[in-house]
Amino acid sequence: MACGGVILSNSLSFYQKRIVMSSRVQEKNGGASIPHVLSVAGSDSGAGAGIQADLKTCAARGVYCSTVITAVTAQNTVGVQSVHAVPEDFVAQQLKSVLSDMQVDVVKSGMLPSVGVVKVLLQSLAEFSVRALVVDPVMVSTSGDVLAGPSILSTFREELLPMADIVTPNIKEASALLGGIRLETVADMRTAAELLHALGPRNVLVKGGDLPGSLDAVDIFFNGEHFYELRSSRIKTHNTHGTGCTLASCIAAELAKGSPMLTAVRVAKRYVETALEYSKDILIGNGIQGPFDHLLRLKSGSHSFHRKDAFNPSDLFLYAVTDSGMNKKWGRSMVDAVAEAIQGGATIVQLREKDVETRDFLETAKSCLAVCRSHGVPLLINDRIDVALASDADGVHVGQSDMPATVARTLLGPEKIIGVSCKTVEQAQQAWIGGADYIGCGGVYSTNTKANNPTIGLDGLKTVCSASKLPVVAIGGINASNAGTVMGMGVPNLKGVAVVSALFDRENVLAETKKLHALLMEASSSSKMQ
Ligand SMILES: Nc1ncnc2c1ncn2[C@@H]1O[C@H](COP(=O)(O)OP(=O)(O)O)[C@@H](O)[C@H]1O
Ligand SMILES: Cc1ncc(COP(=O)(O)O)c(N)n1
Numbered sequence: 001m002a003c004g005g006v007i008l009s010n011s012l013s014f015y016q017k018r019i020v021m022s023s024r025v026q027e028k029n030g031g032a033s034i035p036h037v038l039s040v041a042g043s044d045s046g047a048g049a050g051i052q053a054d055l056k057t058c059a060a061r062g063v064y065c066s067t068v069i070t071a072v073t074a075q076n077t078v079g080v081q082s083v084h085a086v087p088e089d090f091v092a093q094q095l096k097s098v099l100s101d102m103q104v105d106v107v108k109s110g111m112l113p114s115v116g117v118v119k120v121l122l123q124s125l126a127e128f129s130v131r132a133l134v135v136d137p138v139m140v141s142t143s144g145d146v147l148a149g150p151s152i153l154s155t156f157r158e159e160l161l162p163m164a165d166i167v168t169p170n171i172k173e174a175s176a177l178l179g180g181i182r183l184e185t186v187a188d189m190r191t192a193a194e195l196l197h198a199l200g201p202r203n204v205l206v207k208g209g210d211l212p213g214s215l216d217a218v219d220i221f222f223n224g225e226h227f228y229e230l231r232s233s234r235i236k237t238h239n240t241h242g243t244g245c246t247l248a249s250c251i252a253a254e255l256a257k258g259s260p261m262l263t264a265v266r267v268a269k270r271y272v273e274t275a276l277e278y279s280k281d282i283l284i285g286n287g288i289q290g291p292f293d294h295l296l297r298l299k300s301g302s303h304s305f306h307r308k309d310a311f312n313p314s315d316l317f318l319y320a321v322t323d324s325g326m327n328k329k330w331g332r333s334m335v336d337a338v339a340e341a342i343q344g345g346a347t348i349v350q351l352r353e354k355d356v357e358t359r360d361f362l363e364t365a366k367s368c369l370a371v372c373r374s375h376g377v378p379l380l381i382n383d384r385i386d387v388a389l390a391s392d393a394d395g396v397h398v399g400q401s402d403m404p405a406t407v408a409r410t411l412l413g414p415e416k417i418i419g420v421s422c423k424t425v426e427q428a429q430q431a432w433i434g435g436a437d438y439i440g441c442g443g444v445y446s447t448n449t450k451a452n453n454p455t456i457g458l459d460g461l462k463t464v465c466s467a468s469k470l471p472v473v474a475i476g477g478i479n480a481s482n483a484g485t486v487m488g489m490g491v492p493n494l495k496g497v498a499v500v501s502a503l504f505d506r507e508n509v510l511a512e513t514k515k516l517h518a519l520l521m522e523a524s525s526s527s528k529m530q
């Protein structure tokens, strides 16, 4: 099938595709085109999901959104009262109107109510090339109403999925696509992601919003090579109608801007989490599943939104701090070490280079940033605000004798992440007042990487965590033998552990990071169960 987007995606990365595309950016009267998503989906009269969610999401993410409406639903917070499918030839006309005139970057499909509509969409994609196709295989609404019946399954499996750059089923949809297999655990979700990948999409995201008994909102991303377990806190709210549509259209919007796939997925997950948190108490309608507010950015001060947008406390989970001496000793470059740590599950990286020429530090920072960005993992620079600014890293980590947090905030602006090392409750309070995003608390245990650094032990850590208004990452002598104890305490605000030697003073960084990640997962889930 001559779908242009798919021809591109089979052979080229998103970066490469962007270069190809930039050569055909439409310029009219000297103007440049803006990133453009075409949403092919159903209308939700309650405006929480479907086309309406897609329009609001793209608006919130600064991307243009055109729309092809496949069905009109009479729907509210109680459920779907009625569905009126738009005739297939009229769907085809809408597709032609948009695609023959406008330069669409990414197509996102939602509710496709009949086999005929799927075929019409595929024909249009064969005729007009786009950079990527995001498929949200909508079948059943959160309220349990059927939006596309079982007769669609074989066409989804055999014709639509093989064309998708990413497919984003929820648990029920993944199960239906795989012939009704049981999906009850995160391990089942991984199996499902792998089985769905075999049907042909380049990437799969199995969403766990409805995973029974899960304390976090866990999604599984699989790109055919690696699995990524994407976690966020589960927001306690009834306002989750439209989360799936919003996630998929945000992925499409970020892809349209040029993000690599994993970054787009991470950003989208964070956007949904932030919007749910912001809207958790709003009241719209009398039903059990309310919509949320996609345009929170317009209301909240841009300052606080940007800060939240840039930093997600769950990124502190496995915090890798580099050490050039150790990497030299084991004969690997800093970039290779960072890449391995990220592959093993590191959720944030801090570049810590003592005794190094500024110019070399900057070069290392830029190379590491490229690796981190391609995986959606933030990169922080130790101490050096100038290097963070010059490399456009995601932020800095400062100690008590470095630049104070408040000065760092002024220099770096609202969007960068700032962490501060703190041993006491007073220091944690100062870090919060100064505008930091998190604190590093320790040394918990004694360590060779910091001489003459008094330890505060688990009791000191608990005291600071309990008083801190900021999320905390524990640091100092943490390794595979004690990480479980630290995370297993289930102390409030403690989001993860920072590690140097246990990852980098080892022969196999990838294996060590994986091991530690697994240990932390186990410890944090058992502490939540208690
Ligand atoms: N209460 C929640 N808190 C945080 N994230 C959530 C919550 N519910 C769903 N999500 C997230 O929203 C996205 C959509 O997931 P899901 O609700 O499973 O899809 P769908 O809306 O298609 O059923 C996923 O990233 C999921 O993890
Ligand atoms: C028109 C339309 N499209 C999609 C959904 C699914 O959204 P959700 O799973 O969040 O209810 C919906 N309810 N209505």
Ligand SMILES: [Mg+2]
Residues within 6 Å of the ligand: 142, 209, 240, 241, 242, 243, 244
């Ligand atoms: Mg849902």
